[in-house]
Amino acid sequence: MATSVIGFPRIGENRELKFSTEKYFHNEITQKELFTRAAELRLKHWKLLQEAGVDYIPSNDFSFYDTTLDTALLFNIIPQKAAELKLSPLDKYFALARGYQGEKGDLKALPMKKWFNTNYHYLVPQFDKTTRIKLVGNKIFTEFKEALTAGIKTRPVLVGPYTLLNLSEFANGTKPEDFISQIIEAYTAVFSQLNQLGASWLQLDEPSLVKDMSPQDRALFNKIYTALLTKKGSLKVLLQTYFGDVRDNYTDLIKLDFDGLGLDFIEGRKTLELVKNGFPDEKVLFAGIVNGKNIWHNNYQQTLATVKQLPATKIVLSTSCSLLHVPFSVANENFSPEVKAHFSFAKEKIAELGELSSILDGQADKLLAKNQKLFTGNRIKSNKKLKEKIAGLTEEAFVRTPAFAQREVLQKKEFKLPLLPTTTIGSFPQTRVVKKMRARLKRHELDQKEYDIFIAGKINEWIKWQEDIGLDVLVHGEFERNDMVEYFGQNLSGYLFSKNGWVQSYGTRGVKPPIIWGDVTRQKPITIKWSKYAQEQTNKVVKGMLTGPVTILNWSFPREDISVRESTLQIALAIQDEVLDLEANGIRVIQIDEAALREKLPLRKSDWYSEYLDWAIPAFRLVHSQVKPETQIHTHMCYSEFTDIIPAIDNMDADVISFEASRSNLEILDELQAKNFQTEVGPGVYDIHSPRVPSVEEIKDAIRKILQKVPKQKVWVNPDCGLKTRGENETRASLENLTSATKEVRKELEDGEN
Structure with missing residues (x-):
């Protein structure tokens, strides 16, 4: 044949x-x-x-x-x-x-x-x-x-x-x-x-x-x-x-x-x-x-x-x-x-x-x-305790209280952020030096102490720079992380990692998806060390940065011996442990990225809820359902079409959601307005997958367009994705223009009120 x-x-x-x-x-x-x-x-x-x-x-x-x-x-x-x-x-x-x-x-x-x-x-x-x-x-x-x-x-x-x-x-x-x-x-x-x-x-x-x-x-x-x-x-x-x-x-x-x-x-x-x-x-x-x-x-x-x-x-x-x-x-x-x-x-x-x-x-x-x-007998030993925990989850486990409207009031009092708060999505440039130091640690050419000194230095440098240009909510830069999914997989049980398993994502960008081999649990804290360190370096708020369970599942090669729903809930419980540990260590804003939420959405609308959204959205809610009302939960989604699942995204019950929007000319704003979207939003005001630096006027125009569709009290200003793949010079220039543009638009709004 x-x-x-x-x-x-x-x-x-x-x-x-x-x-x-x-x-x-x-x-x-x-x-x-x-x-x-x-x-x-x-x-x-x-x-x-x-x-x-x-x-x-x-x-x-x-x-x-x-x-x-x-x-x-x-x-x-x-x-x-x-x-x-x-x-x-x-x-x-x-x-x-x-x-x-x-x-x-x-x-x-x-x-x-x-x-x-x-x-x-x-x-x-x-x-x-x-x-x-x-x-x-x-x-x-x-x-x-x-x-x-x-x-x-x-x-x-x-x-x-x-x-x-x-x-x-x-x-x-x-x-x-x-x-x-x-x-x-x-x-x-x-x-x-x-x-x-x-x-x-x-x-x-x-x-x-x-x-x-x-x-x-x-x-x-x-x-x-x-x-x-x-x-x-x-x-x-x-x-x-x-x-x-x-x-x-x-x-x-x-x-x-x-x-x-x-x-x-x-x-x-x-x-x-x-x-x-x-x-x-x-x-x-x-x-x-x-x-x-x-x-x-x-x-x-x-x-x-x-x-x-x-x-x-x-x-x-x-x-x-x-x-x-x-x-x-x-x-x-x-x-x-x-x-x-x-x-x-x-x-x-x-x-x-x-x-x-x-x-x-x-x-x-x-x-x-x-x-x-290969297909006879059990390939792995199942985690009986984890299976029972998932089976015992009640409806209350997926619901955060109080409701978003009440949390929004509490959080505005808690953080006292200016109108149109500025932030970034999470990562800063992973330069050759950063990658080289990580490789040296892996080859045992550096000990952990030397590597930690280097990472601390990078965090200090970029925290100070963010303060200097006037960003409102800071990030630590994720210099210690190789990939937003692989990094978490390396700190969870049940994962295997390829040496050369690269897959093209776009253009010259490749990803190396980890492999879910067995049951997934968190063995120890993953992000606490550097998130806590970064927060100690500034009086401004620093976001804790996590990858959400649906994205971890969708950007991994999943098991075929259990359902994707069960596998995702395993990951959600592991990330929930991390969220609660961040909160306990003084991290008051936590971003749980779901960049790949739509990735396994069935291509036919009739299958969306019965085969995907009915468990994917609750899995995200499970991750943050137990945090305090004052703890602000962010999430981020990029380079996909979200206009047709806006109600489902609102149902994630995050406090702030940032979207890729710049390459799609902010088209998503019309749908947010039509669906009476409740969550605060940060539509990306410039494209980070391009090396070009947006001008102040260009970013001001994007912000003005956003304000025509979204109430100003609900708007955040940010790039449309993480900055890991960008060069340092273009990153600094772009974000300096972003903060300058935001300040000028704030002034326009103040003058308009007066």
Whole structure:
């Protein structure tokens, strides 16, 4: 049985792409050198897939930053201001991704949002009345020819037209329907060139089909593809979906002239049921049966049982989604053989496809028997006491008293903060020096005392600087922390940590998700030492900084032997212990970040509460339900769409919530106003994922916009995310402008009252 991979990790086995791209940003290598290194990496990955026996190898799944941005530029979907920048095509590309500020102009980066229910972020294409969609790029063709020259015939991958329109933003009264004829013509041009190059297949990714589809959505999809598929010539078109099922338009898909349908049998709860009701003999079913998002070894017996129920006559075994979302290889890890046997990263998942194919061909019974040993017996010993504690939780355990309105009055008296209090989200720049010192401690080149002196010095430096520029609520900077999830995981039982398990989050940013191996409990205090130290250095309030249970779960590789609800409640009880210890040690403001709250939100609204929000929101409330009324609880959320779950966020019952808002032009404010949001809010007034420094006037404009929608007594002023990845100079300049802008707006408000 043939095998297929939807996409492959592009950052490289050792993050080669990240380091090469960042060297280019710092003018340490030329554009030509960057292109050469990228081509070498692509060839390495194609050969790896070829040698593993994969029949359908993807190309054009590579990107210097983001494939949705690549697709937008391929089709000339570029804002007018960016088009006018006098930069090379590559630098213009990076300007759209990161923002640009220099002698050749000033450009804000495109909005950045979560890619469906993953921790990957995509750049949002922008349409307006000046947009003219047409094929102007050649990346998809260049990479196909590259592979062909190496003797590898790939299947080019491209974001499909429906998903491209569905994920984009439309300005000046434009709407997706306005661009149908243009987009059909542009994709037809792609078909034509691929036919000329001798391509056999084209993979069009349409993950937006797994979301709720209205009759208008179905009509748009059908109109595009009914016309487009008549233009494919000899090219075979694979319609690829992932992250769910296609229940809303499955009947449309099997009637349209697609040569193959790629369906997800891992997250697609109804996929098997849909297919069993009928699948055309003339189409190829690309069955996504190897999990592309988690790192546990595939249970062959369960997978084979699914495959054997498929009625299709032509079946290709595939990953459930791109392997972009898992690390490169377990071979790079130093887990014990007994532990390592349970894990499967990208390279191993390719081998799983081959083994499943061999078993189905009747050639590998021993492989099946070996695999089943992994799934017999108990992998870990369950914590009986913890299980009983969770079972005994009552409704009262999830409710904080008194109600928010009463707490708000008490806290304003307690803290006596000025109007529009200023703060940051938590972290300050993790410079090379900071990382070097942490690495030296890990290698035992420093003892703990020497390292502590260094950390204390950094905290002292940044506490004083925050006081000097006039921030109202300070942070200690998190210099001792490697990652907002890994740091906590390292101080909790039940976690394992990879050495090289990097996964791309956006652009050159990688994360190394910890692995939840067993039951999670807190063994000792985690953040008390440095939070208490920082508070002792100033008379101003210093926030205690924690990561919330839902984010810890969502940014880890979760267990598959218990429910995510139970696993999250285990983490919530552990973080609750930390919250109460911070409070007992004099920390009066505690921020519990839930940056990834939306990440595992089901893509269909009908499943939001029954499958997620009904336990995710209570898990957050459990963490802070026992603190005193005067203790102020903050939380933070970033780079996702929150406008449709505002009531649920308000129900988290925090005292202050900060949002990413700058890249989305503060659109969330309208929804806060419409839903009568009660919690105090800090919509981000500038984008921290860009190196550009916002001016005082720019920040003042953002604050004024916020005040048009939110009562001034409820507004906080802050950046839109932590500052860990930024440089020191741009961080200082940006925050100095933030405090200056806030002071000027306060003066405007005072003058207005007088």
